[in-house]
Amino acid sequence: xxxxxxxxxEMQASDELRERVGKIMAEKRKRRISPIKAVLGAAAxxxxxxxxxxxxxxxxxxxxxDIPVIGxxxxxxxxxxxxxSEGYYEANIITPKVEGLGxxxxxxxxNAMLKADAEKIIERFETDIAxxxxxxxxxxxxxxxxxxxxxxxxxxSIIVLDVRFTTTAATSxxxxxxxxIDKKNGELxxxxxxxxxxxxxxxPISEYISAEMARQNETGDRMYWSEGDGVxxxxxxxxxxxxxxxxxxxxxxxxxxxxxxxxxxxxPEFEIPAHIVEGIRK
Amino acid sequence: xxxxxxxKLFEIYITENLDSAYRFAYTYMKNRHDAEDVxxxxxxxxxxxxxxxxxxxxxxxxxxxxIANTALTALKKQxxxxxxxxxxxxxxxxxxxxxxxxxxxxxxxxxxPEKYRAPVIMKICEGMTLAEIAKVLGINENTAKTRLxxxxxxxxxxxxELV
Numbered sequence: 211x212x213x214x215x216x217x218x219x220e221m222q223a224s225d226e227l228r229e230r231v232g233k234i235m236a237e238k239r240k241r242r243i244s245p246i247k248a249v250l251g252a253a254a255x256x257x258x259x260x261x262x263x264x265x266x267x268x269x270x271x272x273x274x275x276d277i278p279v280i281g282x283x284x285x286x287x288x289x290x291x292x293x294x295s296e297g298y299y300e301a302n303i304i305t306p307k308v309e310g311l312g313x314x315x316x317x318x319x320x321n322a323m324l325k326a327d328a329e330k331i332i333e334r335f336e337t338d339i340a341x342x343x344x345x346x347x348x349x350x351x352x353x354x355x356x357x358x359x360x361x362x363x364x365x366x367s368i369i370v371l372d373v374r375f376t377t378t379a380a381t382s383x384x385x386x387x388x389x390x391i392d393k394k395n396g397e398l399x400x401x402x403x404x405x406x407x408x409x410x411x412x413x414p415i416s417e418y419i420s421a422e423m424a425r426q427n428e429t430g431d432r433m434y435w436s437e438g439d440g441v442x443x444x445x446x447x448x449x450x451x452x453x454x455x456x457x458x459x460x461x462x463x464x465x466x467x468x469x470x471x472x473x474x475x476x477x478p479e480f481e482i483p484a485h486i487v488e489g490i491r492k
Numbered sequence: 493x494x495x496x497x498x499x500k501l502f503e504i505y506i507t508e509n510l511d512s513a514y515r516f517a518y519t520y521m522k523n524r525h526d527a528e529d530v531x532x533x534x535x536x537x538x539x540x541x542x543x544x545x546x547x548x549x550x551x552x553x554x555x556x557x558x559i560a561n562t563a564l565t566a567l568k569k570q571x572x573x574x575x576x577x578x579x580x581x582x583x584x585x586x587x588x589x590x591x592x593x594x595x596x597x598x599x600x601x602x603x604x605p606e607k608y609r610a611p612v613i614m615k616i617c618e619g620m621t622l623a624e625i626a627k628v629l630g631i632n633e634n635t636a637k638t639r640l641x642x643x644x645x646x647x648x649x650x651x652x653e654l655v
Contacts, residue, residue, distance in 0.1 A: 212593050212595060212616065213593070213594070213595060213596050214595040214597055214616055215617045217596060217597035218515055218597055218617040219617065221511070221514065221515045221518060222511050222514070223510040223511050223513070223514035223528075224524070226528070227528045227532070228510055230528070230532050231506060231531065231535050234532060234535050234536055235503055235506075235535070435500070435503075
């Protein structure tokens with residue numbers, strides 16, 4: 211082997227560079243999650259958890275128990291609509307509203323949150339396009355913001371409202387917020403509240419998801435970050451991980467775009483089979 | 493291959509081949525600090541342009557091309573970049589069997605202008621084909637061949653002067 215080749219191959223990237231490149235890849239993914247996530251503040255699960263805490267205060271719990279079962283009339287209607295369309299800029303924000311929930315306090319707080327999110331998105335859109343115009347004039351770049359809702363589940367005991375926010379600027383990013391509403395008790399269902407007190411639900415659900423990711427990586431159905439990719443990969447769910455309950459009564463765990471997989475995977479969801487949480491679920 | 497797979501492929505590729513990416517950037521920049529900047533910048537650019545990676549088989553050529561372009565931009569920015577064309581008075585020499593056995597890295601870095609360094613490194617140290625070298629540099633194969641031969645001509649002349 212030549213001296214040149216030997217010397218050349220002896221040069222190695224420093225640990226600093228390795229770390230720096232790792233950070234670039236991680237930050238890159240985080241930046242892609244914005245701006246929607248940045249606008250809406252903390253991850254959706256935290257917002258929902260806040261409402262739950264609100265709901266657990268003694269006064270409210272007592273108030274809720276006085277109300278007869280009126281689950282059948284809980285419904286979600288379109289409350290507000292914001293439209294904007296000019297050249298390459300477009301916004302279409304549809305805001306839902308919950309009605310007929312026995313717990314009036316909870317209903318008001320959910321509706322206030324739905325309204326606040328829509329207002330934040332609209333405000334951000336208006337400042338964004340003003341700035342974008344200043345910098346780019348009438349560049350042919352599509353800039354869009356969309357928000358809509360969907361009822362994922364609706365049966366006698368629960369209604370699941372899925373509010374999605376999408377921004378499109380070359381590539382689109384969507385953030386989902388799930389509101390799992392217990393119609394009978396007039397409560398917002400949190401992930402921990404689905405399990406017996408003190409039960410470890412994080413481990414079995416996380417193990418199931420890890421195995422499922424490995425399986426899908428193997429079959430090539432989808433790609434998830436895994437050990438050795440040099441990026442943060444999925445290890446376990448958060449205690450208040452974003453979730454919803456589907457029509458089969460199963461828990462579906464949701465992730466943000468780029469959180470556990472490259473962008474093209476979108477917002478991955480994992481339905482947790484009933485047997486995985488058998489024995490610990492209430 | 494979809495975009496998700498490409499992104500993942502690139503992340504795996506760069507993690508496994510960071511040393512060679514760094515070496516290649518060093519070929520241009522000739523110091524650790526600048527070479528590290530070029531690698532970092534190239535990773536950012538590569539992630540932005542992942543859709544331009546059409547054939548995953550050519551990920552190395554694709555990424556080396558990004559490094560080469562990033563390095564040239566950096567050199568220009570530093571205004572240290574002086575493009576000197578040696579083709580007129582340099583003698584072309586075909587790389588023979590033993591032609592580069594007495595070459596040292598320093599010869600390449602000190603004696604050759606940037607334009608000729610990368611092709612020699614890719615040929616001798618990376619064992620890349622002429623077609624691959626041409627792709628990385630965005631030139632045609634004949635030009636790549638000429639640059640390579642010119643580089644060997646310059647190096648041979650230096651050796652003769654020393655003897």
